[in-house]
Every structure is written in C-alpha cells, then in structure tokens.
Amino acid sequence: MSLYQAVLELADDHLILSHRLSEWCGHGPMLEEDLALSNMALDLLGSARTLFSYAAVLEGKNRSEDDLAYLRSEREYFNCLLVERPNGDFSCTMLRQFYFAAFMEPFWQAALGSSDAVISGVAGKAVKEMAYHLRHAGEWVVRLGDGTDVSRAKMQAAINDLHPYWEELFTTQTANDALPDRAEIRTQWEASVKSVFVQAGLAFPDPVHAQQGGRIGEHGETLGHMLAPMQYLQRAHPGAVW
Amino acid sequence: MTDVTPLWEVFIRPRNGLAHKHVGSLHAADEVLALDAARDVYTRREEGTSIWIMRSDAIVASDPAHADETFDPAGDKIYRHPTFYKIPDEVGHM
Amino acid sequence: MYSQGLIGADGSTNETEEFLAAFQARIDAEEKIEPNDPMPAGYRRTLVRQIGQHAHSEIVGMLPEGNWNTRAPSLKRKAALLAKVQDEGGHGLYLYSAAETLGVSREQMTEELISGKAKYSSIFNYPTLNWADMGAVGWLVDGAAIMNQIALCRCSYGPYARAMIRVCAEESFHQRQGYEIMLTMCNGTKAQKDMAQDALNRLWWPALMMFGPHDGDSAHSEQSMKWKIKRFSNDALRNKFINATVPQAEFLGLTIPDPDLNWDDTLNNGAGGYVHGPIDWDEFWRVVNGDGVMNRERLAARKRAHDDGAWVREAALAHAEKRAARMAAE
Numbered sequence: 001m002s003l004y005q006a007v008l009e010l011a012d013d014h015l016i017l018s019h020r021l022s023e024w025c026g027h028g029p030m031l032e033e034d035l036a037l038s039n040m041a042l043d044l045l046g047s048a049r050t051l052f053s054y055a056a057v058l059e060g061k062n063r064s065e066d067d068l069a070y071l072r073s074e075r076e077y078f079n080c081l082l083v084e085r086p087n088g089d090f091s092c093t094m095l096r097q098f099y100f101a102a103f104m105e106p107f108w109q110a111a112l113g114s115s116d117a118v119i120s121g122v123a124g125k126a127v128k129e130m131a132y133h134l135r136h137a138g139e140w141v142v143r144l145g146d147g148t149d150v151s152r153a154k155m156q157a158a159i160n161d162l163h164p165y166w167e168e169l170f171t172t173q174t175a176n177d178a179l180p181d182r183a184e185i186r187t188q189w190e191a192s193v194k195s196v197f198v199q200a201g202l203a204f205p206d207p208v209h210a211q212q213g214g215r216i217g218e219h220g221e222t223l224g225h226m227l228a229p230m231q232y233l234q235r236a237h238p239g240a241v242w
Numbered sequence: 243m244t245d246v247t248p249l250w251e252v253f254i255r256p257r258n259g260l261a262h263k264h265v266g267s268l269h270a271a272d273e274v275l276a277l278d279a280a281r282d283v284y285t286r287r288e289e290g291t292s293i294w295i296m297r298s299d300a301i302v303a304s305d306p307a308h309a310d311e312t313f314d315p316a317g318d319k320i321y322r323h324p325t326f327y328k329i330p331d332e333v334g335h336m
Numbered sequence: 337m338y339s340q341g342l343i344g345a346d347g348s349t350n351e352t353e354e355f356l357a358a359f360q361a362r363i364d365a366e367e368k369i370e371p372n373d374p375m376p377a378g379y380r381r382t383l384v385r386q387i388g389q390h391a392h393s394e395i396v397g398m399l400p401e402g403n404w405n406t407r408a409p410s411l412k413r414k415a416a417l418l419a420k421v422q423d424e425g426g427h428g429l430y431l432y433s434a435a436e437t438l439g440v441s442r443e444q445m446t447e448e449l450i451s452g453k454a455k456y457s458s459i460f461n462y463p464t465l466n467w468a469d470m471g472a473v474g475w476l477v478d479g480a481a482i483m484n485q486i487a488l489c490r491c492s493y494g495p496y497a498r499a500m501i502r503v504c505a506e507e508s509f510h511q512r513q514g515y516e517i518m519l520t521m522c523n524g525t526k527a528q529k530d531m532a533q534d535a536l537n538r539l540w541w542p543a544l545m546m547f548g549p550h551d552g553d554s555a556h557s558e559q560s561m562k563w564k565i566k567r568f569s570n571d572a573l574r575n576k577f578i579n580a581t582v583p584q585a586e587f588l589g590l591t592i593p594d595p596d597l598n599w600d601d602t603l604n605n606g607a608g609g610y611v612h613g614p615i616d617w618d619e620f621w622r623v624v625n626g627d628g629v630m631n632r633e634r635l636a637a638r639k640r641a642h643d644d645g646a647w648v649r650e651a652a653l654a655h656a657e658k659r660a661a662r663m664a665a666e
C-alpha cells in the first residue's frame with residue numbers, strides 16, 4: 001500500500017485526537033490540567049500538520065495540509081475509532097490519551113530508524129512528546145483508580161467504555177516498509193497498560209469484540225459531528241484564505 | 243483529608259550554569275502532579291532545563307518586622323567591599 | 337486580557353496617620369511592597385479585588401475565544417488560537433497566585449466568581465459570532481488590555497507587577513495574531529471583509545468601555561493612583577488606545593463605527609489626538625451588572641467546569657494522602 005495512505009492514517013489519528021482534547025480548553029477540572037490538556041492537543045496538532053504536509057507531497061496532487069484536513073468527508077478520514085471517541089469525563093479523556101500514547105511512544109521509537117527522512121524526523125520530535133503524554137496520562141489513571149470510590153468507579157467505567165476500541169491501534173490497511181509494524185507494538189502496549197493498572201488497582205476487562213472500521217473510513221456517528229464545525233468555514237467559503 | 247489542593251512554589255533553571263529562580267506558584271495534590279504542572283504552566287516557551295518545586299507552607303521566611311535588625315547592621319561594614327581600600331593606580335588592577 | 341475600569345474597591349482604611357504616611361513614603365520612593373510587608377487594609381483589599389477581577393477576566397476570557405477552538409479555518413489558525421486561549425488560562429493562574437500572596441485562596445476567589453459576586457471585564461459577556469471576532473478580539477481587546485497591563489508591570493505590589501511582566505511577555509503575540517487575522521480577511525473575499533467590518537462594529541464600543549468610566553465618574557480611582565496600584569487614568573489609557581488603533585483600522589480599510597470621531601490638533605500638547613463620540617454607559621453598567629447577552633452562560637460554563645472537576649480534585653487529594661501514608665510506612 002502507498003506511503004501516502006499510511007501517513008494519512010497517522011495524520012488523521014493525530015488531528016482528531018488533538019481536536020478532541022481542544023474541546024476541553026476552558027473547561028478542565030483545574031487550571032493546571034486545562035493547560036496540560038492544551039499542551040497535549042498542541043503537540044498532536046504539530047505532528048498532524050507535518051504529516052498532512054508530507055501526505056500532500058506524497059500524493060502529488062498539489063493539495064495543502066488544509067485541503068487534506070478540511071476538505072475530506074467522514075468516509076475519507078482513516079483515523080482509528082479510539083481517537084474519535086467523545087471526551088466523556090476526565091477519566092475517559094485521560095484513559096484514551098494513555099492508550100494512544102502507550103501505542104505511539106513505542107511506535108515513534110521504532111520509527112526513529114525509518115529509511116524515510118520525514119518519518120524519522122517526525123519520530124524524533126514526537127517520541128518525546130508521547131513519552132510525556134504516556135507518563136502524565138498514566139499518573140492520572142493511577143490517581144483516579146486509586147483515589148476515591150467515585151473516581152475509581154468512573155475510571156472503571158471509562159475502561160469498559162473504551163475496551164472495544166484499543167485493538168484497532170494495532171491494525172492498518174497500509175503496511176509500509178517506511179513505518180514500524182503496528183502489530184509488533186502490542187506486547188509493549190500491554191506491558192505499559194498492565195503496569196499502570198496494577199499501580200492503580202484497576203482490572204483490565206476480559207476481551208470483547210474489537211470494533212474496527214476507522215482505517216477503511218467506516219466510523220462511529222460522532223466523527224461527522226466533529227468534522228462539520230471543524231470544516232464549515234472552509235466549506236462555506238471555497239478558496240478563501242484565512 | 244484536606245479538601246484544598248496545596249499550593250507549591252516553582253523554581254526554574256533557565257539554562258545550565260544558572261541558579262534556579264522563583265517563577266511563580268501553582269496548585270497540585272502531590273509532588274508528581276506539581277512537577278508536571280510546573281512543566282505545563284511555566285516552561286511552554288523553553289524557559290528552562292530544570293524545575294524545582296516545594297510546598298509553599300514549607301517555606302520559612304524572615305519577618306519584615308525584624309528587617310531593621312536583620313539587615314541594617316550590614317550597612318556600615320564598608321570594609322567588606324573592595325572599594326574601601328586605596329591602591330595606587332600604578333599598581334594596576336587588583 | 338483585562339483592563340481596569342471595574343476596580344471600584346473601597347480603599348478606605350483606618351490605620352494611624354503615621355502608619356499611612358510611612359507606607360505612602362515607601363510608595364512614593366517607588367519601593368515595591370512584598371507579601372509580608374505591613375500594608376494598609378484598604379491597600380490589601382483594593383489589590384485582592386483588582387487582581388481577582390483581573391484573574392477572573394483571564395479565565396472567563398477563555399470562553400468567547402474557546403468558542404472557536406473547534407472551528408478555526410486552518411491548521412495554522414487552530415494552533416495559534418488554542419495556544420492563545422491556553423495562555424489566558426496561564427495568565428489567570430499567575431494572577432490567582434499573585435492574589436494568594438495576600439491571603440485569599442484560589443478556592444475562595446473561584447467561589448466568588450461562580451456565585452456572581454466577583455466582577456470581570458464586561459467585554460467577555462459579548463458573544464463571538466464570526467471568525468473575524470477572533471481577529472478583532474486579539475487586535476482590540478488584547479490591544480486595550482495591553483495598554484493597561486504594561487502600566488501594571490510597574491504596579492507597587494511586587495507579586496502583581498511580576499505576574500504582569502510575565503503576562504505582557506506572553507501576550508506580545510496575541511494582538512499581532514489578531515491583527516493578522518483581520519488583515520488576511522480584509523485582503524480576502526467580500527464576505528470575509530464584511531465579517532471583519534461586522535466584528536469591528538460589534539466590538540469597538542465594548543473595547544472602549546473596557547477602560548472603565550470617565551475619570552470624573554470613576555469611584556476610588558484617586559486612592560488607587562496614589563498607591564500606584566493604578567498608574568494611568570481610565571481616559572488617558574482609552575485615548576492612547578484610540579490614537580493607536582484608528583490608523584490600524586484605516587490600514588485595514590475598515591471604518592470605525594463612530595460618526596463623531598474626529599481629530600483635534602490641540603490635544604496632547606499639540607501632537608494631536610482623536611476625540612470620540614459618546615459612550616453608552618447604560619449599556620456598560622447593564623452588562624457589568626449581569627445583563628449582557630452572555631453573562632449567564634459564561635458563569636454557568638465556569639460553574640460547570642468547577643463542579644464537574646470536583647471529583648477529580650478530590651481523587652487526586654485522596655491518592656496523595658494514601659501515597660504519603662504508604663511512603664511513610666516504608
């Protein structure tokens with residue numbers, strides 16, 4: 001499969017998760033965490049932009065990062081379902097971030113040695129960001145799991161809610177030599193998650209049917225509602241410069 | 243259990259070779275979250291290479307009411323300063 | 337992004353003449369006052385009120401711009417807007433910290449905000465209705481705030497002045513990114529330029545109101561000036577803002593929505609300056625006192641964030657206690 005498609009998948013994951021995190025801005029549980037969530041959103045947005053620009057080059061159709069972000073419909077987005085899941089409460093947002101970073105940190109680590117200079121370049125920056133997201137989100141998973149009865153119940157509910165969605169991280173429609181093999185990251189992901197769950201006193205539930213479809217553009221219903229406001233100015237004013 | 247998230251003071255080393263400098267404060271439940279928050283709040287523009295945090299209530303400060311007796315006695319010890327001593331110009335820089 | 341104008345704290349104080357004179361002598365000598373220093377109760381009260389209002393303005397100010405976080409029309413604008421709104425949160429945090437040095441807790445200040453007791457800049461009770469509002473808010477609202485905040489860097493209270501130095505350094509990009517949005521839209525399609533004019537029409541007068549009532553009607557202002565909490569009068573800053581902004585609007589090809597605006601050669605010792613038309617102070621007081629379009633939603637959003645976050649803060653404290661106990665047992 002084409003590197004274009006593989007890079008687009010990655011870019012979509014980053015943009016959609018960044019967008020979700022940005023929805024928290026101004027509404028966080030405390031100011032300090034409001035700033036932390038925005039920092040993570042900006043990290044992801046930075047990677048998304050580099051990846052979209054690279055995808056546009058690979059595609060060779062003279063499209064820009066904004067064309068790719070703003071002018072594709074739900075069916076043309078290839079992010080995994082996990083990143084488009086609604087924010088839910090703080091436990092759900094932090095768990096989603098933790099799952100994603102527990103995947104991306106080893107992914108970028110492996111991509112440091114990519115034969116593709118752009119990919120290894122992105123990896124060099126993103127691996128540090130993901131290491132921080134993994135640590136910070138992991139700290140919260142521990143605190144909410146090992147906090148009060150209320151927080152523990154909410155954290156366990158978040159784990160159950162997201163349980164059908166993490167396995168899709170290890171799939172791709174577009175295996176490509178320039179990028180690490182997603183399936184191989186599963187062992188590391190499970191080790192990270194289990195170690196934090198042990199500290200948090202949380203149980204990883206029994207397997208359920210893993211939902212998939214993001215990689216072929218078949219999403220949940222929420223993605224369209226996210227893209228509609230995001231894309232509305234670009235759609236309403238074709239060709240305008242902002 | 244205290245129901246108020248404690249206050250922490252934040253000190254940042256702008257770059258190696260310089261001392262940590264007080265930059266402000268923040269609230270966090272424990273020292274791990276406080277360090278993360280210090281990073282997220284106070285180093286967004288590459289302000290530092292090292293962070294110290296400490297509980298604000300752990301600081302012991304001198305009392306302004308005692309400032310006169312604490313600090314003023316140093317004022318007249320001019321012989322501690324190099325300019326107190328006269329060295330002829332011919333001797334050169336010393 | 338805040339401007340004076342709501343201060344209105346009662347600076348009255350009942351210390352001895354001797355104490356007040358000694359304090360005033362320190363202020364007049366441009367000495368900074370630090371947290372544990374002796375200070376008149378009125379000085380402390382005025383600062384708590386002003387810094388609190390300033391902090392609340394930053395926090396509530398996240399909402400009108402945050403309203404466009406998910407709709408920014410390009411990835412570049414999306415990043416800049418999110419970074420800017422995040423900065424406002426940081427500024428609120430620095431300011432709450434400065435107020436806390438005076439013995440009031442963030443928790444107390446937050447309670448005062450969400451109960452509706454505390455005031456904040458009236459400008460944030462206006463809605464942001466089109467993307468050009470992101471330009472106009474940066475250009476006009478941050479522009480107005482910066483006039484005030486630069487002056488506050490020299491405020492007599494050390495922690496406030498230090499917080500303002502940090503805020504001003506960070507805000508230097510805010511006004512520029514706002515103006516760049518306006519410029520891009522004014523050079524764009526007719527629809528974009530119309531949006532830009534519409535944003536200016538709606539935000540111009542509220543921006544002028546940010547500087548507060550005319551000097552003659554500004555209660556308690558004199559005492560604040562004497563204590564160097566406030567360093568310029570409302571009208572002086574407002575006029576400075578207008579003189580700086582009108583040529584910027586002309587460059588954009590936009591019309592200031594004030595038919596009475598005219599140039600007077602005799603102002604500012606012959607350097608000249610603009611004279612503006614009458615400001616609708618009834619609107620100002622109505623919005624300050626809770627009846628702007630967005631007052632209720634702004635407070636409701638802050639209350640929701642605070643209430644919904646309570647279990648998170650409690651969980652973190654509970655965990656901290658457990659962890660401390662475990663570490664002590666080891």
